[in-house]
Amino acid sequence: MKIAIVGTGYVGLVTGTCFAEIGVNVTCVDTDNNKIESLKKGIIPIYENGLEEMVLRNMKAKRLKFTTSLESCLNDVEVIFSAVGTPPDEDGSADLSYVLEVARTIGRNMNQYKLVVTKSTVPVGTARKVRAVIQEELDKRGLNIAFDVASNPEFLKEGNAISDFMSPDRVVVGVESERAEKLMSKLYKPFLLNNFRVIFMDIPSAEMTKYAANSMLATRISFMNDIANLCELVGADVNMVRSGIGSDTRIGRKFLYPGIGYGGSCFPKDVKALIKTAEQNGYTMRVLSAVEEVNELQKGVLFDKLMKQFNGNIEGKNIALWGLAFKPETDDMREAPSLVLIDKLLKAGCHVRVYDPASMEECKRRIGDIVYYACDMYDAVLDADALMLVTEWKEFRLPSWAVIKKTMAQQIVLDGRNIYDKKEMEELGFIYSCIGK
Numbered sequence: 001m002k003i004a005i006v007g008t009g010y011v012g013l014v015t016g017t018c019f020a021e022i023g024v025n026v027t028c029v030d031t032d033n034n035k036i037e038s039l040k041k042g043i044i045p046i047y048e049n050g051l052e053e054m055v056l057r058n059m060k061a062k063r064l065k066f067t068t069s070l071e072s073c074l075n076d077v078e079v080i081f082s083a084v085g086t087p088p089d090e091d092g093s094a095d096l097s098y099v100l101e102v103a104r105t106i107g108r109n110m111n112q113y114k115l116v117v118t119k120s121t122v123p124v125g126t127a128r129k130v131r132a133v134i135q136e137e138l139d140k141r142g143l144n145i146a147f148d149v150a151s152n153p154e155f156l157k158e159g160n161a162i163s164d165f166m167s168p169d170r171v172v173v174g175v176e177s178e179r180a181e182k183l184m185s186k187l188y189k190p191f192l193l194n195n196f197r198v199i200f201m202d203i204p205s206a207e208m209t210k211y212a213a214n215s216m217l218a219t220r221i222s223f224m225n226d227i228a229n230l231c232e233l234v235g236a237d238v239n240m241v242r243s244g245i246g247s248d249t250r251i252g253r254k255f256l257y258p259g260i261g262y263g264g265s266c267f268p269k270d271v272k273a274l275i276k277t278a279e280q281n282g283y284t285m286r287v288l289s290a291v292e293e294v295n296e297l298q299k300g301v302l303f304d305k306l307m308k309q310f311n312g313n314i315e316g317k318n319i320a321l322w323g324l325a326f327k328p329e330t331d332d333m334r335e336a337p338s339l340v341l342i343d344k345l346l347k348a349g350c351h352v353r354v355y356d357p358a359s360m361e362e363c364k365r366r367i368g369d370i371v372y373y374a375c376d377m378y379d380a381v382l383d384a385d386a387l388m389l390v391t392e393w394k395e396f397r398l399p400s401w402a403v404i405k406k407t408m409a410q411q412i413v414l415d416g417r418n419i420y421d422k423k424e425m426e427e428l429g430f431i432y433s434c435i436g437k
């Protein structure tokens with residue numbers, strides 16, 4: 001089978017590479033010329049574990065190609081996946097301009113049947129708009145060519161993307177024709193050996209499923225952050241509460257970790273977009289509005305702890321940050337809580353020293369040289385008045401505290417992800433504070 005993936009970002013590149021891995025001929029398309037030129041040379045533009053070798057292997061086998069021109073490969077393929085970005089518009093709704101631009105290019109250039117699958121996260125009703133745009137372009141050309149649209153929202157997690165794509169909990173596919181269902185079944189059949197389910201449904205339900213899933217996950221995070229903040233006030237330990245409630249199978253153990261707020265390219269924008277969709281339909285998502293409000297407050301929690309530690313006098317202090325990415329195992333800093341924290345620290349007159357195993361370049365690209373970029377985690381804490389743990393990368397789990405204690409100016413550790421043990425840290429001579437106890 002031959003397919004095209006339009007949009008070669010976190011989702012598109014992983015999707016294309018994984019389909020190539022099971023034997024499909026894939027052309028990945030992106031309008032970003034630099035990205036495509038790098039990929040053609042085997043340089044991977046994102047950090048994702050295991051992706052580089054898989055891309056190189058499939059390029060060598062000639063199953064994976066890259067181009068900036070959708071027109072050039074469109075009539076060689078039967079199925080086109082659209083995985084372009086859907087960033088938030090100024091009012092919070094999803095910006096569909098890239099998705100509709102792809103539809104327009106398809107309508108202007110297709111010469112025979114196509115199945116156009118939207119993988120991007122898009123609001124209910126987008127497939128209908130994609131269909132209308134393609135039809136409009138065909139009408140302009142005076143052509144009557146059959147085509148189908150489908151919705152196949154992606155649930156992969158950055159940092160575990162390949163394994164999530166290869167063995168997902170489920171694949172959701174929204175279709176409205178038998179032909180589209182057959183094509184999608186054929187494409188996903190090789191993955192079924194990994195024992196997951198493809199759930200076919202109508203298109204609006206598939207589009208809605210993605211938003212409902214991300215909103216539910218964001219809700220769990222904000223709920224636990226709220227509980228954690230209350231735990232601090234009443235003298236309870238949120239870690240204990242978490243294991244207490246997580247052992248109830250109706251609740252489950254996952255996604256119950258308090259921290260310094262969710263970030264990333266998905267939760268913030270998808271929660272916003274769902275609130276907006278409701279608004280446009282005369283309904284108010286009360287729970288989700290609270291989820292957002294709690295999250296915004298939570299991004300300031302570590303900074304408030306620092307202020308408390310220094311009685312509000314933090315001007316001129318050296319503050320070390322471990323972790324910049326919105327979560328471990330990725331270089332993605334979109335909506336990362338670290339950015340909010342850095343901004344607050346700089347505004348308060350602190351000197352900020354940062355280290356992240358994967359996001360240093362991305363951070364430089366975003367904020368430039370207004371912070372000190374440390375060579376490693378130990379360089380970051382040199383002369384630091386406080387260390388803030390922002391992203392729970394594995395390499396931060398068991399540092400040499402004896403070395404750190406000597407190099408820090410003041411032994412204060414503020415743990416935004418609850419990865420260290422309070423008692424142990426205090427025994428080692430640190431002033432330690434975490435979230436929710």
Ligand code: NAD
Binds near residue numbers: 006098
């Ligand atoms: P991304 O920004 O990493 O990649 C999008 C790519 O699309 C960019 O490389 C951009 O240059 C390209 N593009 C834009 N317009 C184009 C066009 N007309 N033709 C060809 N290429 C074009 O975005 P992403 O993180 O991969 O997300 C893509 C979609 O998938 C979004 O809707 C997102 O919500 C959704 N999603 C993301 C994740 C994730 O973890 N990142 C997970 C699930 C779903």
